[in-house]
Amino acid sequence: MSEESKSVIVLLGYMGSGKTTVGQELASVLSYVHIDLDDYIESSENSTIAEIIDQKGIIYFRKQEMTHLEMLLKRSEKTVLSLGGGTPCYYDNMNLVNKCSNAASIYLRANVPFLTDRLFIEKEHRPLIRSIDDKEELAEFIGKHLLERSIFYDMADFTVSIEGKTPQQLAQEIRTLV
Template sequence: MNIVLIGYMASGKTSIGKKLANKLGYNFIDLDDLIEENENLSVTDVFKSKGEIYFRKQEHVYLNKVLNSKDNVVLSVGGGTPCYSNNMNVIVNDDNVKSIYLKASITTLTEKLMRKKAKRPLIAHIETEDAMAEFIGKHLFERVQFYNQAEIQVSIDGKTKDDIVEDIILQLF
């Protein structure tokens, strides 16, 4: 069985994914990292030099490649991955995949992203918490219809990573 973690940026897909994989004895793959390795460019540079359409096509290719060739993997995908190229259907219609939406409130996401915005080109220009919350709210509104298709939803609000991993394991098994 493969586990695919989806959710908005800063919802903890990578850090929780690593802990979950370790606890289950699974391999961990971050889809963005896989793309960066194969493209020899950062995601930001792929966007800048080749464009978002190219990136989204590569994202779809590598998502399928991982799901079709690996087993016992925890796969963390980018916040936009479920929203493009029929990717959410690929994820939820694969009998060997359990999809998990790491759900966070706008308040939680705003707090996390204000601390990490310099590393995220999409939001680096946002200066105030109110502007960040507004941006997240609009963006999340567009994406939540995809995220809500996940088989399992786990709230991350006010929980430690270990508690979130335990919640996931309880719902998986």
């Protein structure tokens, strides 16, 4: 797969795996535009994801996610697209990504202890885990989620382990793959 043949590089993985940070770095390295799907939806809806879910429900949000994903995959402008952690797991989103001939998907994989350490210190900013006060309980929650989501994450074209790597190193590694 050559860099020229893929106009959209899709980053996916669990929350805290660095999809946005790595996406920004990769876009800079490749001279692509970076779009974070959650930010894009918030801008389109003029509300935060939490507000959208509170006011219109999770089903409405997931439908918006799918609609915007489908539209963004059709972009002719070279784009690095960072998905929300749950995006690949709903509707037919991963098949949508995989059927897109101009897209390459990268799973930013991290293990449970790594994610637990990273997310525990920033959980106040993560509505899904905000109420979890115990690190062991958080690890159990992440492990269960990863198990449920792995079937979708593993559908990515490439998998990159993120532990012990800087965003710059990850961007360079991904650059060699796409």
